[in-house]
Amino acid sequence: MNDKFFTLPKTKQEAIINAGFHVFSQNSYKKSPMSEIADAAGISKSLLFHYFHNKRELYLFLWDRCMEITTKSLEENLSFVPEDLFEMMFKGLKIKADIMRQYPDLGAFVVKSYYEKDPDVCEDIQQLIAKYTNFNKIAFFTSLDSEQFIPGLDLQMMYQTMYWASEGYLWEKVQQGSLTADEMEADFIKIIDFWKKAYTKRGLT
Amino acid sequence: MNDKFFTLPKTKQEAIINAGFHVFSQNSYKKSPMSEIADAAGISKSLLFHYFHNKRELYLFLWDRCMEITTKSLEENLSFVPEDLFEMMFKGLKIKADIMRQYPDLGAFVVKSYYEKDPDVCEDIQQLIAKYTNFNKIAFFTSLDSEQFIPGLDLQMMYQTMYWASEGYLWEKVQQGSLTADEMEADFIKIIDFWKKAYTKRGLT
DNA sequence: TTTGCATTAACCGCTGCGGTTAATTATTAT
DNA sequence: ATAATAATTAACCGCAGCGGTTAATGCAAA
Numbered sequence: 001m002n003d004k005f006f007t008l009p010k011t012k013q014e015a016i017i018n019a020g021f022h023v024f025s026q027n028s029y030k031k032s033p034m035s036e037i038a039d040a041a042g043i044s045k046s047l048l049f050h051y052f053h054n055k056r057e058l059y060l061f062l063w064d065r066c067m068e069i070t071t072k073s074l075e076e077n078l079s080f081v082p083e084d085l086f087e088m089m090f091k092g093l094k095i096k097a098d099i100m101r102q103y104p105d106l107g108a109f110v111v112k113s114y115y116e117k118d119p120d121v122c123e124d125i126q127q128l129i130a131k132y133t134n135f136n137k138i139a140f141f142t143s144l145d146s147e148q149f150i151p152g153l154d155l156q157m158m159y160q161t162m163y164w165a166s167e168g169y170l171w172e173k174v175q176q177g178s179l180t181a182d183e184m185e186a187d188f189i190k191i192i193d194f195w196k197k198a199y200t201k202r203g204l205t
Numbered sequence: 206m207n208d209k210f211f212t213l214p215k216t217k218q219e220a221i222i223n224a225g226f227h228v229f230s231q232n233s234y235k236k237s238p239m240s241e242i243a244d245a246a247g248i249s250k251s252l253l254f255h256y257f258h259n260k261r262e263l264y265l266f267l268w269d270r271c272m273e274i275t276t277k278s279l280e281e282n283l284s285f286v287p288e289d290l291f292e293m294m295f296k297g298l299k300i301k302a303d304i305m306r307q308y309p310d311l312g313a314f315v316v317k318s319y320y321e322k323d324p325d326v327c328e329d330i331q332q333l334i335a336k337y338t339n340f341n342k343i344a345f346f347t348s349l350d351s352e353q354f355i356p357g358l359d360l361q362m363m364y365q366t367m368y369w370a371s372e373g374y375l376w377e378k379v380q381q382g383s384l385t386a387d388e389m390e391a392d393f394i395k396i397i398d399f400w401k402k403a404y405t406k407r408g409l410t
Numbered sequence: 411t412t413t414g415c416a417t418t419a420a421c422c423g424c425t426g427c428g429g430t431t432a433a434t435t436a437t438t439a440t
Numbered sequence: 441a442t443a444a445t446a447a448t449t450a451a452c453c454g455c456a457g458c459g460g461t462t463a464a465t466g467c468a469a470a
Contacts, residue, residue, distance in 0.1 A: 004447090031236045033427065044449050049429065115380060150403075157399040161370045168373030175320060194362040198355075198403060209416090238458065249418050254460065 001061055005051040016041040016048070018103055020062045025108035029059060029118040059113075059121055063128060066110055073099055085146075085159070086196045093166060093188045101181035108174065148200045158199055165191070206266055210256040221246040221253070223308060225267045230313035234264060234323040264318075264326055268333060271315055278304055289353075290364070291401045298371060298393045306386035313379065353405045363404055370396070 005013065019040035023032045034055055038048040052058035077095050082088045099106060113125050149155060169187070173179035197203035210218065224245035228237045239260055243253040257263035282300050287293045304311055318330050354360060374392070378384040402408035 027232065027236060031232060034429085035427080045428090046430085046449055047447080050448080053429090055428070111380065153403060154399050157396070158403070161366075161396060161399065164373030164377065165366045165370035166373070167376060168369030168371070171372060171376050172369065175316060191362070191366060194359055194366065198358060198363070239460085240458080250459090251418055251461085252416080255417080258460090260459070 001053065001057050002051045012041075012043075014102070016043070016051070017062065017065060018105065020058060021103060021105035021109040024059065024062065025105045025112045029055075029113075029116050029121055034058070056120055060124055062109065063113060063125060066106060067128070069099060069103065069106065084148075086192050089162065089166075090188060090192050093192075094185060096170075097181040097184045097188075100179065100184070104179070107170070148202075150199060150201055150203075153199060158195075162195055206258065206262050207256045217246075217248075219307070221248070221256070222267065222270060223310065225263060226308060226310035226314040229264065229267065230310045230317050234260075234318075234321050234326055239263070261325055265329055267314065268318060268330060271311060272333070274304060274308065274311065291397050294367060294371075295393060295397050298397075299390060301375075302386040302389045302393070305384065305389070309384065312375070353407075355404060355406055355408075358404060363400075367400055 005016075008016075016037075019037045022040055023037045026032075032055075034048055035045045037058070038045040041048070048058075052061065073095055077091065077098075082091060096107070113121075114129065116122055116125055149158075166188070169191070170179070170184075173184065210221075213221075221242075224242045227245055228242045231237075237260075239253055240250045242263075243250040246253070253263075257266065278300055282296065282303075287296060301312070318326075319334065321327055321330055354363075371393070374396070375384075375389075378389065
């Protein structure tokens with residue numbers, strides 16, 4: 001790729017990146033036109049080809065940025081890991097919200113590219129994916145077998161359903177196209193509070 | 206459309222329908238080629254155009270079938286509505302599983318077409334959607350303010366998170382492409398059992 | 411063998427794609 | 441002011457793939 005891309009003002013760089021995330025997350029690789037990305041970024045197609053020599057290069061670059069963005073965010077925010085599961089969960093979702101604030105379609109892009117079949121990029125992605133063990137699993141680092149939960153509760157199932165619920169929530173909001181990170185954070189405070197009350201000993205009454 | 210379609214053996218009819226659901230659920234309306242649908246159905250493009258005069262017609266027909274399939278399934282399975290919320294929830298998910306068994310991509314097709322923006326079909330879909338108040342809301346018909354739940358529990362939040370979790374579960378499985386209805390049913394038994402234990406008075410201990 | 415139907419191959423005009431080239435605009439140096 | 445240089449785009453190219461049509465096949469019944 002052309003290094004001049006990095007001399008661009010950060011806002012323009014991110015406009016292009018987000019445009020890429022958006023288009024590639026909505027369509028398959030093959031059916032994601034460079035022209036559409038350029039339009040979404042507010043530049044001409046020619047200029048986009050000036051920075052990235054071809055579509056493949058842009059796509060792979062975007063994937064690389066994904067990893068960079070998320071790992072960096074994790075490093076910054078998980079310098080210390082909360083003991084409490086709910087704290088942990090909330091922190092994880094907050095990180096996700098923060099990323100989403102800046103890169104609204106990054107999450108969808110990751111998922112889409114994860115299942116991309118196009119032979120032009122498929123192998124490269126699969127190769128890079130190995131490193132990208134995402135932060136959904138961080139909760140496992142936290143101790144689960146604590147005294148705080150109501151006795152007899154299936155803790156693994158508890159975590160599983162909580163995870164599914166947050167995914168379902170996100171999916172609903174994304175589909176509606178109305179996911180602001182602020183709203184998300186506010187909702188998750190309520191949701192996690194509900195779980196805490198329902199699942200821990202001193203939660204209710 | 207050409208009525209000869211209905212004289213086809215049911216298996217072939219459903220092959221075409223499922224092919225349509227599949228392609229239209231993976232791509233936007235505009236980027237869903239008829240040729241791809243024909244291939245997936247195992248027939249030639251010409252023959253597909255013989256049964257459906259144009260793409261729009263096929264698309265609208267598929268939407269119509271969606272409504273038909275789901276409403277019919279609801280009528281058959283909800284002749285009586287269980288009082289218990291968890292029974293209700295399980296029954297709803299079982300219905301969804303049954304449909305998915307026969308039409309694996311129906312659900313995804315509905316969602317995709319719900320948010321379809323193409324002016325060729327957008328208005329028609331939006332018009333038809335009004336009637337299609339889906340069965341996710343049926344749980345509301347069941348009495349929630351029962352004595353069975355542990356006191357102080359936010360029942361609306363409980364239902365909401367349960368709903369999100371089932372959506373998240375389904376999404377995960379669909380993305381993995383590994384959604385067998387049997388596995389799904391077995392999982393839901395376990396999941397709902399967990400909720401029942403956690404949320405009702407006589408659940409644990 | 412012929413009729414009639416199911417099915418497809420081949421085709422058509424056109425759009426939109428990835429990518430290039432030449433021209434235009436904006437910026438800087440002199 | 442002007443020349444030189446860089447940023448940006450309009451116009452273009454060859455081609456693939458689209459929706460849809462037409463003419464040709466295969467094939468069973470009469």
